[in-house]
Amino acid sequence: MIAHFKPIPPSELAFDIDGVVADTMTVFVRLARERYALNHLTKEDLGCYDLYECLDIDREVIDDLICLTLNDENTLRIPPMSGAPDVLTELSRSGPLRFVTARIWPESIIEWLHMILPEVDSKRIRVSATGSPEAKLDILKNMGIRYFVEDRIETCTLLAEQGIQPILFDQPWNRIPVPAGIPRIESWRQLRQWVLPGNGG
Ligand SMILES: [Mg+2]
Known part of the structure; x- marks a missing residue:
């Protein structure tokens, strides 16, 4: 449980996109089945971030x-993680939403965010693309972000060492014990209690 954490000020919070807001690997699995007849494959088989492993x-x-999953056409077909659009829409009423992705070319995922958040003014959706997970640290520091929701353990560890509080979004590829001080959340419903306390639900 995360009840002992204080509510997070929205202005100090940012989100990774793939694996947190976007259920990107569901598309990977679907394409694996369609293109390569890998019909046995499920998202639960993606037990580590390095898929070659x-x-x-x-x-x-x-x-x-991976290339197919991230291309423009398939990016626009990614389903959002359950509950993400509702929580983000609500959160946007307190200020701009900030996203930091390791994607190099963010145009299609920005278009995707606008698509899944139709009620959020596009000026309230701010996306930084870093090109690498490690580069997220400096970007987040420069933005004054103190809390970051992320699904890659190595990034969470790096941020924690540098004074940014990571929140690990549970996925099959991060289900190993994580260092103390990195809370794991299992759903947007759970995250909601932390970022929108007192708003019901
Ligand atoms: Mg991610």
């Missing part, structure tokens, strides 16, 4: 599936 699939096939 945890999937018994040729490297070229994994590379192709």
